[in-house]
Amino acid sequence: MASQQPQASQQRLALGKALEELATRLSEHLKGVATKVEADKRSMVINIEVDRSRILEAAKILSSLGFDHVKSLTGVDYPDKGVIELMVHIGSYSRGLRRIMAILRSKLDRKDPRAPTLTQIWPSSEFQEREAWEMFGIVFEGHPDLRRLLLPEEFEGLWPGRKDFEIPTRKAGEAEEPWK
Amino acid sequence: MMLPLVMLLKEILGFNDTIYRTVVGLGYMIIYPGLLLVVVIAALMLWAERKIVALVQLRYGPLWVSRRIGGALQGFADLIRFSFQEVIIPRRSDVIPFLLSPGLAILFSMLPIAFIPISPSIHPPLYSDLALLVVIAIISLAPIFIVIMGWASDNKFAFVGSLREALLIVSYEIPLIISIISMAVIYGSLDFYEIVERQYMLPGMILNPFAFIASFIAVLRTTSRFPFEISEAETEIVAGPYTEYSGLMFGLSMGLAYIKLYVYTLILSLVFLGGWLPLQGGEGFLLGFLAPSLVVIIKLSLLSLVAVFLRAIYGRYRLDQAIRLGWIYVLGLSIVSLIWSLALVYGGWVRWR
Amino acid sequence: MVASSIAIEEISKELIQTRDLGVTEEGERLVELQIGPTHPGSGHMRIRVWVDGDIIVRCDPDIGFVFRTIEKLSENRIYMKTIPLVERPSLLDTTPMTIGYINALEKLMGIEPPPRAKYLRTILAELTRIASHLYGIGILAIFLGHSTGFMWGFGDRELFVELANQLSGARITYAYVVPGGVRRDMPQSFPDNVEKALRYMERRLKDWYKIFLNNPVIEDRLREVGVLRKNDAVKLGITGPNLRASGVDFDVRVADPYEAYDELDFMVPVAEEGDAYARTLVRFEEIKQSINIIRDALKKMPSGDIIHPQIARMFNPLMKKIYEETRRVKFPGIFASLKPPKGEATARVEAGRGEALFHIVSDGSPRPYRFRWTTPSYRNVILFKYMIPGHRLADLPAIYGSLDYFPPEADR
Numbered sequence: 001m002a003s004q005q006p007q008a009s010q011q012r013l014a015l016g017k018a019l020e021e022l023a024t025r026l027s028e029h030l031k032g033v034a035t036k037v038e039a040d041k042r043s044m045v046i047n048i049e050v051d052r053s054r055i056l057e058a059a060k061i062l063s064s065l066g067f068d069h070v071k072s073l074t075g076v077d078y079p080d081k082g083v084i085e086l087m088v089h090i091g092s093y094s095r096g097l098r099r100i101m102a103i104l105r106s107k108l109d110r111k112d113p114r115a116p117t118l119t120q121i122w123p124s125s126e127f128q129e130r131e132a133w134e135m136f137g138i139v140f141e142g143h144p145d146l147r148r149l150l151l152p153e154e155f156e157g158l159w160p161g162r163k164d165f166e167i168p169t170r171k172a173g174e175a176e177e178p179w180k
Numbered sequence: 181m182m183l184p185l186v187m188l189l190k191e192i193l194g195f196n197d198t199i200y201r202t203v204v205g206l207g208y209m210i211i212y213p214g215l216l217l218v219v220v221i222a223a224l225m226l227w228a229e230r231k232i233v234a235l236v237q238l239r240y241g242p243l244w245v246s247r248r249i250g251g252a253l254q255g256f257a258d259l260i261r262f263s264f265q266e267v268i269i270p271r272r273s274d275v276i277p278f279l280l281s282p283g284l285a286i287l288f289s290m291l292p293i294a295f296i297p298i299s300p301s302i303h304p305p306l307y308s309d310l311a312l313l314v315v316i317a318i319i320s321l322a323p324i325f326i327v328i329m330g331w332a333s334d335n336k337f338a339f340v341g342s343l344r345e346a347l348l349i350v351s352y353e354i355p356l357i358i359s360i361i362s363m364a365v366i367y368g369s370l371d372f373y374e375i376v377e378r379q380y381m382l383p384g385m386i387l388n389p390f391a392f393i394a395s396f397i398a399v400l401r402t403t404s405r406f407p408f409e410i411s412e413a414e415t416e417i418v419a420g421p422y423t424e425y426s427g428l429m430f431g432l433s434m435g436l437a438y439i440k441l442y443v444y445t446l447i448l449s450l451v452f453l454g455g456w457l458p459l460q461g462g463e464g465f466l467l468g469f470l471a472p473s474l475v476v477i478i479k480l481s482l483l484s485l486v487a488v489f490l491r492a493i494y495g496r497y498r499l500d501q502a503i504r505l506g507w508i509y510v511l512g513l514s515i516v517s518l519i520w521s522l523a524l525v526y527g528g529w530v531r532w533r
Numbered sequence: 534m535v536a537s538s539i540a541i542e543e544i545s546k547e548l549i550q551t552r553d554l555g556v557t558e559e560g561e562r563l564v565e566l567q568i569g570p571t572h573p574g575s576g577h578m579r580i581r582v583w584v585d586g587d588i589i590v591r592c593d594p595d596i597g598f599v600f601r602t603i604e605k606l607s608e609n610r611i612y613m614k615t616i617p618l619v620e621r622p623s624l625l626d627t628t629p630m631t632i633g634y635i636n637a638l639e640k641l642m643g644i645e646p647p648p649r650a651k652y653l654r655t656i657l658a659e660l661t662r663i664a665s666h667l668y669g670i671g672i673l674a675i676f677l678g679h680s681t682g683f684m685w686g687f688g689d690r691e692l693f694v695e696l697a698n699q700l701s702g703a704r705i706t707y708a709y710v711v712p713g714g715v716r717r718d719m720p721q722s723f724p725d726n727v728e729k730a731l732r733y734m735e736r737r738l739k740d741w742y743k744i745f746l747n748n749p750v751i752e753d754r755l756r757e758v759g760v761l762r763k764n765d766a767v768k769l770g771i772t773g774p775n776l777r778a779s780g781v782d783f784d785v786r787v788a789d790p791y792e793a794y795d796e797l798d799f800m801v802p803v804a805e806e807g808d809a810y811a812r813t814l815v816r817f818e819e820i821k822q823s824i825n826i827i828r829d830a831l832k833k834m835p836s837g838d839i840i841h842p843q844i845a846r847m848f849n850p851l852m853k854k855i856y857e858e859t860r861r862v863k864f865p866g867i868f869a870s871l872k873p874p875k876g877e878a879t880a881r882v883e884a885g886r887g888e889a890l891f892h893i894v895s896d897g898s899p900r901p902y903r904f905r906w907t908t909p910s911y912r913n914v915i916l917f918k919y920m921i922p923g924h925r926l927a928d929l930p931a932i933y934g935s936l937d938y939f940p941p942e943a944d945r
Binding site: 040042043044045068069070071072074076077087089093098099100101103122123124125126127128148149150151152160161 | 596597600602604605637640643767768769770776781783788789877878879880881888890892894902903905907911912914915918944
Binding site for chain 3: 238239337406409416417494496
């Protein structure tokens, strides 16, 4: 086992270097569209930060490069900064790119989070966008069927994913659903 | 012990032949081989099915109710349980057909017993020398009530189940009738006594194997044995036409399949397996009635056990696949069997005095 | 039937406006069936199906009946307490989920478990994978009415649940994987018991082929049913054996190896047809490959620590004694306030049903700022909407069972 460890760490170094090269190549393709492209060697991902108006463009470029499906689409709520960050994990089933993931990030205004839908480029994001909408209130413009996915009907107008959602706790003697 | 009772009965009622025949007929229909025997055999067949299938599936099967005899009384325990359960009638259902159709289905399934002899010396209550035709005609009426059951319950799944049943009835009754008629062609008679007697050299199974296979498959379909358990497919349409039934009605619906299995295998064992042969029947109650009837019951139990064993092997066919099977393969087989019978009779290989 | 006809009218009015159907005046022909949560063939979800005669015209999966809000719950709990939370939804292959979460956490903390711990995690993951596939095949069997397949699936699975019990102390929810290693070492008799179980399983697979895969009724029900073409699978982001049965040989254990998978010798079964039969075959082959992996791992098992030395340094003398005598890890109380450094980490694993993704956002506090988790069944739900229309009503359980879709895993 001891002999494998230098081999493993050598492999990891090589992988890290390849990842950085890929990141530079990607940033060239995304020149002018992405505000930041950086590699995260620990998680083997490339973080791509775009402005809200450039999401579709960046998605089209990434899709043409070989990233063919969305693994996860969600928001991260930063109430103190006043943004909800849209975080899309994109992957690829093609041989060269399947080792890494790209994370497309975009900061949306917390008071009115809107983003273009990615279903035209990646159909795999359809149900994920529904969940992101019902949890954070992010309205995806152009989504064919934006309605609740996981939550029951009582959560109309409440966005449970946000940090300011008070998880209802029942006090003694109170009725079952205090948020009504 | 039965013999002095019967003789006593004869003495008491002997003055009026009609009353005597009515009482004996009722006894035939209600006690043996009628209702009571049917219920006992249906309950035992239920237990046998669960036990055999459990052995294949690496488990014990029913063992709680009567542990020492391997849980054999499970069917009766279920029947008692169903009798005490509440019968729920859905508000929007068509109440009279809803309540009446299980009973009527059982009535029409059991009515043929009045025509079918079970021993060579005692005639069934409604003896006729066209019994085979009459029996097939009556028993073909029973599935219609299953369709009514599904329509009368106000439930979409029951509706889908009745549609499936209706489609399947048409596909599989015709081959059954053709196969049975082809056997009548070979034997040259529609009378059960003559049919059984004429199997003294070879049973019907060997005389016309095509008819046997075709009618056995058709019987599997009618009694909803796997792989044809389509109209009550549990994971697709809950319980098909029987979805809204509870309590005794549910027990009747579930028992309906086993009652039909009894009657159909009774017919098949007389027509194909030689009935009460090799026993010839004789004088008295024991030799004349009981022993041949036991032979018939053993033969029909064998057929039933084969039919219920298929639960351990097959899955369930899809509706259109079963219909295709029925219209192409089973119908084709039954037509082949008819041609075979005609060839045997007119070719001169089969001749009756 | 009166109420149902009113419902048909309302729905047909709603449907006439949807453009994806192409149903106009014939809207009245459709019957809406709720294959709802209390249906024997639906699991913990509701499938709304619009049927024209026997053909399904539109299908709408209504999930969320067992939504446990694991992601939100983890924001209020310390990192250690999320480990049992993460394994509950995907109740059958629990270990890959905990492995994924702990991998993400370890990437944040910057530590790596010792080799022996990696092999132990791999062995448990493969045992649960076999159990999960047997469950999936059993559910497919009962959906098709084949009760023997159902009972055999669960009976054979019992063996592997017992083995996991010997290794970790619990039958299904192990909480075996902890940051820095595993919680327990394997007992002395474990390799022999595993070998016996694997040999039994190999013999049983022959019986399975005879009664289930070569059964003419099952073949008729599964062949050409639910065909998923390669580019549809890629476009819709399908994962797991469903993807591999459509011709894409993507497996996270090979594409992005974690734990001990890069040192073990196994193949990834791929089929080309993409129908339900191919998916079932792929699962059977994966059971065989898991058997190979377990044998290989037991042979190559290194000796050594089962917990990272940085954590072992924090043990007090009693914990050290327990560790040395019984090789069981008792965690020091300081882990209640485990504060990984600020940052983000992503990890992915190949669970029994496909690829699971874990993403932790940490702000330096003992609780995660955001924990994002997608499960393979969640990514496969989309097939209900796009693959089922056009099939017959009786194909719905066949397709559902062949996808090995597990509602609690999808809802998390």
